[in-house]
Amino acid sequence: MSDELTYGEIYAPIYEEYITVQGKVAEVGETVAFLARYCNGGSALELGIGDGRVAVPLSERGVKVDGIDNSCSMLKLLAKRTDLVKAWQGDIAHFSSERRYNLVYCVYFTFALLFTREAQIACLRSAAQALDDEGVLVLELGVPGLDPLVGGQKTTTARLVNHENTILNVSVHDPLTQNLVSTLLWFSGTSVRRLPQRVRYVYHQELDTMAECVGLELTERWGDWARGAFTERSERHISVYRRRSP
Structure with missing residues (x-):
């Protein structure tokens, strides 16, 4: 795929x-x-x-x-x-x-x-x-968590927070296909990484x-x-x- x-x-x-x-x-x-x-x-x-x-x-x-x-x-x-x-x-x-x-x-x-x-x-x-x-x-x-899965809307969840790293997940949810189109934002020190991801839960x-x-x-x-x-x-x-x- x-x-x-x-x-x-x-x-x-x-x-x-x-x-x-x-x-x-x-x-x-x-x-x-x-x-x-x-x-x-x-x-x-x-x-x-x-x-x-x-x-x-x-x-x-x-x-x-x-x-x-x-x-x-x-x-x-x-x-x-x-x-x-x-x-x-x-x-x-x-x-x-x-x-x-x-x-x-x-x-x-x-x-x-x-x-x-x-x-x-x-x-x-x-x-x-x-x-x-x-x-x-x-x-x-x-x-799958139910709370953030609002149909057709963007949702943001914290995947990891510690003294060195913060990883946020920003997703658009399609409940009809159970698809999440996401971007992980990984903050580490002074750097920011943007990591796209698509999944079917x-x-x-x-x-x-x-x-x-x-x-x-x-x-x-x-x-x-x-x-x-x-x-x-x-x-x-x-x-x-x-x-x-x-």
């Missing part, structure tokens, strides 16, 4: 700094521990592999990790980090693989970068086809329905990578799907 490609090319130069500020580097250990139990030294495919933040430490646990990403710049960052992970440039909505995996996973809300319902269903279908008979699909997604119930359409069923849902409970206060969910039994 061109939107995902644009995202990768824009974020690649500052990606490591950005995910560190967002706390994603700090939780890698929990993320990898969660994922590793589903492949136990077997094979995994990451959708939107980026710079290998998760794939590289997962491969160091003996898992054979492959990956897909639309961004050439992101794949170059990955190649600089390791030669243990095989990755190719492609669209995570429409891909095929001769190999079947114990685990297919998509983290850090990458799934939401697929900007239409059709693309999201296509991604789930492609992922399901890439699983072996006992394989699982793991998705990390945010829980998905409620967990809708995600379950889309998964059912491609032959998958929910087996687990957690509130974080440490397997905390998913509750009405959760800001994200980690959902685990398997092929539906005949």
Whole structure:
């Protein structure tokens, strides 16, 4: 998808700094521990592999990790980090693989970068086809907040505020398509960065329905990578799907 490609090319130069500020580097250990139990030294495919933040430490646990990403710049960052992970440039909505995996996973809300319902269903279908008979699909997604989502209007939310950084998110919301067209404004010291982003948010119930359409069923849902409970206060969910039994 061109939107995902644009995202990768824009974020690649500052990606490591950005995910560190967002706390994603700090939780890698929990993320990898969660994922590793589903492949136990077997094979995994990451959708939107980026710079290998998760794939590289997962491969160091003996898992054979492959990956897909639309961004050439992101794949170059990955190649600089390791030669243990095989990755190719492609669209995570429409891909095929001769190999079947114990685990297919998509983290850090990458799934939401697929900007239409059709693309999201296509991604789930492609992922399901890439699983072996006992394989699982793991998705990390945010829980949409209702308060700021005013139809057709601009909304501003603070994503991060500390003594060094302030990140504001300014969005235009289309409730008919569940699209948010956003600009992140990142204030750090005397610099200001402008980072555009387009996403389609998905409620967990809708995600379950889309998964059912491609032959998958929910087996687990957690509130974080440490397997905390998913509750009405959760800001994200980690959902685990398997092929539906005949």
